[in-house]
Amino acid sequence: MKFLKIFIAPTDEDYYLSPPRDAHEHGAGPCKAPAFPNPKRGVTMFAADQDRRALFRRPASKKTQISLVPEPARAFRLPLEQGALPPRIADFIATHELPSPCLVVDVDIVEHNYVSMTRALPLAHVYYAVKANPAEEIIARLARLGANFDTASPGEIDLCLELGISPSRISYGNTIKKQADIAYAYQQGVRLFAFDSEAELNKIAQSAPGAKVFCRILVESEGAEWPLSRKFGCTPDMALELLLKARQSGLDAYGVSFHVGSQQTRLEQWDRAIAQVAKLFARTQGRGLELRMVNLGGGFPSRYCASVHPLEDYAKAVIEAMVRHFGASIPEMILEPGRSLVGDAGVIQSEVVLVAKKDARNDKRWVYLDIGKFSGLVETMDEAIKYRFLTPHDGGATGPVAIAGPTCDSADILYEKAPYELPLALAAGDRVLILSTGAYTTTYASVNFNGFSPLEAICI
């Protein structure tokens, strides 16, 4: 493939002004909804705002330089600024009667994010983490673009296979698998498996003879807004022994994986993890085993309340760390992005059910939405992921709020401690858009808790 170095000049539709950057950094200061002047009630407000904002364009001098581009970019209508509502989604919501709540995903944005990632890290093979959003339209689009798929269960494997994806493009990346499920995946032709313990390795050796395996090591996840904790990964010392045992068991001891935690905000965590992996490679080589692959997992961000580094900074951190620790002999690289590919591509439309005051002496209002922890917003657990909200009254006076879901469970509170503010004019019946909700929402929704239906996804 011939790589070109090109400049992508924005088309008129590519840029529009984002709301003021008043998003707070890591919990400091109020997390206000982006403020739009001249609010109008109803969903048409969003489309009107898109038109208004489309009038503001970046100066022509601000061109994006992209290097190592496999082919000229297709022009998409994208929200290129933090805080912006994707224009195609805005149009769609404005022109359709949608159920509430529902998630609208712009699959073009998923494509844009995938292409950006493959350009930023052209040496890596991308395995989309299906768990982030298994909508068929997303899987099919990514398959067409050449992606591979990281799966966690026979259900996800079947989904990929049914869409015509070859099993050679599927990794069974869950380190916790039933023996029967390993056998099933192997029967279907899957040949790449993860493990992080001796017992799991034994299962793979028995039910997937000769398969390629990689061992997940435990790495630091500080700085991740959704850390993956000690549940996964073993120590490098144990990984060394297990990889040697994998070879003895007739498996192809292929490499090492890690995950620095989802929505990882500290770039240096990749350096630390890669340093450990490189040491492990050297130690296995000392014992006569040549590993060939490092799986760098996910962790790349979506844009929630706090601002995040651009993807290019993440890519630079990864490449620099690989060169620093592996020198000239960089092994094969795998990435397993989930959140960063689909998060910003989705917007949930919800409705205010109730705005209530609990104490006449306290200004704080409770805003109850028709979506909560049990209908898709599970990542608000411990107020970990802080979503951005748009309302029809943005631009008007705001006041402090707690935001909660509609069920009878007291755990169904999205934010009580985080300093969210919403317009004082917000009232029952108002539509509220929740941005960057394309990842880890539909699949987390309960089936029928309190009689509420699972979150519906519409891909456009």
Ligand SMILES: Cc1ncc(COP(=O)(O)O)c(C=O)c1O
């Ligand atoms: C094994 C594995 N790979 C990749 C991912 C995707 O991570 P992210 O959504 O941070 O990109 C996850 C997320 O839980 C995971 O468990």
